[in-house]
Amino acid sequence: MVDGITIEAITTYLPENRLTNAQLAKEFVDWTAEKIGQKTGIESRAIAGKDECASDLGVKAAQKLFSEDKYKPEDFDFLLFCTQSPDYFLPTSACLIHETLNLPAHCGALDFNLGCSGYIYGLSLAKGLISTGSATRVLLITAETYSKYIHPNDRGLRTIFGDGASATVVAKSEQSEIGSFVFGTDGSGKNNLIVPAGGHRLPKSAETKNEIVQDGHMRTLENIYMCGAEVFNFTIKTVPKALEEVLKKNNLTKETADYFVFHQANQYMLEHLRKKCEIPENKFCINMENYGNTVSSTIPMALEKALIDKSIKYSDTVILVGFGVGYSWAGTTVRIGKELVNWVQ
Amino acid sequence: MGTVAFLNDMAEILQVDADQLVPQFELNENNFDSLALISTIAIVDEHFGITLNVDKLTACQNIQSLLDLVGQTASK
Numbered sequence: 001m002v003d004g005i006t007i008e009a010i011t012t013y014l015p016e017n018r019l020t021n022a023q024l025a026k027e028f029v030d031w032t033a034e035k036i037g038q039k040t041g042i043e044s045r046a047i048a049g050k051d052e053c054a055s056d057l058g059v060k061a062a063q064k065l066f067s068e069d070k071y072k073p074e075d076f077d078f079l080l081f082c083t084q085s086p087d088y089f090l091p092t093s094a095c096l097i098h099e100t101l102n103l104p105a106h107c108g109a110l111d112f113n114l115g116c117s118g119y120i121y122g123l124s125l126a127k128g129l130i131s132t133g134s135a136t137r138v139l140l141i142t143a144e145t146y147s148k149y150i151h152p153n154d155r156g157l158r159t160i161f162g163d164g165a166s167a168t169v170v171a172k173s174e175q176s177e178i179g180s181f182v183f184g185t186d187g188s189g190k191n192n193l194i195v196p197a198g199g200h201r202l203p204k205s206a207e208t209k210n211e212i213v214q215d216g217h218m219r220t221l222e223n224i225y226m227c228g229a230e231v232f233n234f235t236i237k238t239v240p241k242a243l244e245e246v247l248k249k250n251n252l253t254k255e256t257a258d259y260f261v262f263h264q265a266n267q268y269m270l271e272h273l274r275k276k277c278e279i280p281e282n283k284f285c286i287n288m289e290n291y292g293n294t295v296s297s298t299i300p301m302a303l304e305k306a307l308i309d310k311s312i313k314y315s316d317t318v319i320l321v322g323f324g325v326g327y328s329w330a331g332t333t334v335r336i337g338k339e340l341v342n343w344v345q
Numbered sequence: 346m347g348t349v350a351f352l353n354d355m356a357e358i359l360q361v362d363a364d365q366l367v368p369q370f371e372l373n374e375n376n377f378d379s380l381a382l383i384s385t386i387a388i389v390d391e392h393f394g395i396t397l398n399v400d401k402l403t404a405c406q407n408i409q410s411l412l413d414l415v416g417q418t419a420s421k
Contacts, residue, residue, distance in 0.1 A: 039380050040380075156379050156380070217379070227399065228379050228380070228382070228383050229379065229382040229383055229386055229399040229402065229403075230399050232383045232386050232387070233386060233396050233397075233399060236386070236387075236390055236396060237396060266383075268380070268383060268384060268387065269383070269387075272387040272390070272391070275391065276390070276391075
């Protein structure tokens with residue numbers, strides 16, 4: 001049996017194209033850059049290029065692992081790829097990434113389709129693979145290009161979402177550093193965050209290209225629809241309970257936990273959740289300014305930033321909670337190990 | 346209950362002075378966009394500890410109907 005499982009390294013990647021509040025204010029004239037910044041806590045977000053797909057972003061994030069001397073492709077025996085914007089219906093995007101990264105032939109690879117809870121699910125899958133002896137070192141990649149699903153005139157969603165990717169190395173360690181998990185699912189929320197057309201339930205057609213205005217936002221059935229108010233109701237109902245469950249399952253309290261990283265959905269929602277969960281400001285991460293909501297990559301991006309700016313340090317216990325599309329949610333704890341601190345430094 | 350504090354926060358959301366928020370104050374003509382909906386749900390939760398039904402909230406025409414909805418939801 002393995003003694004422990006840890007996060008050894010995290011890297012992130014943002015596409016070069018950036019969409020600033022000033023650019024948005026130019027397109028949507030009744031908004032000002034200042035108002036967008038105040039309301040969302042976001043100043044700019046990265047947007048994938050026309051020919052830049054989720055697997056490309058994921059590869060770029062993972063290549064940063066190999067640019068240092070520490071890792072070689074043959075060090076990995078499993079690749080997990082989380083995306084909801086795959087390059088193709090088939091083949092599996094993880095197989096494309098596997099090839100580009102020159103991972104060894106004996107390395108397993110699979111995609112999983114989750115959004116904002118995806119990173120936590122990925123950590124649980126990686127931990128499961130390692131603890132059952134099926135793998136020794138797992139490369140967990142998250143990447144999204146939601147921008148490709150958003151209607152150009154949907155100013156709300158263009159403001160909130162950004163594209164990006166992360167790569168996380170999960171491996172055996174001397175101490176157990178990834179804690180116990182809590183999961184949850186409520187498919188009744190499926191219509192509140194959805195791309196209705198383009199799959200087999202509603203294939204693309206002339207009709208699905210008709211532009212409609214709903215809740216003040218323009219879209220077609222081939223674009224993302226989000227009812228922000230319903231999603232917000234879901235989060236205020238679910239996240240505080242999920243947090244309590246994570247703390248209880250890991251024998252922690254809000255006082256003994258050192259830091260809290262929630263999915264970075266939007267700043268207003270985060271600030272409300274922080275107050276509702278009674279978490280002090282200095283123990284709570286808000287990391288949206290230069291990213292926006294990057295879906296499954298917000299948590300690793302926030303972790304990386306918090307390590308760099310030393311908001312979290314060696315041996316800190318960090319609570320992670322992801323929640324969103326599905327509805328789906330998950331939480332766990334991570335004790336920050338030496339490997340991760342050394343990697344980020 | 347904290348109706349005055351709630352209305353002060355509503356005024357901030359709608360970007361108007363609090364004394365403008367008379368019962369007949371029209372919501373849809375005054376910045377009651379999707380972000381304002383979210384903010385309203387948040388402050389109702391904060392001040393009254395209740396969650397508003399989104400369809401009913403969207404149907405609120407003015408401040409009075411919003412206060413009525415809060416009252417009805419709280420009494421359930």
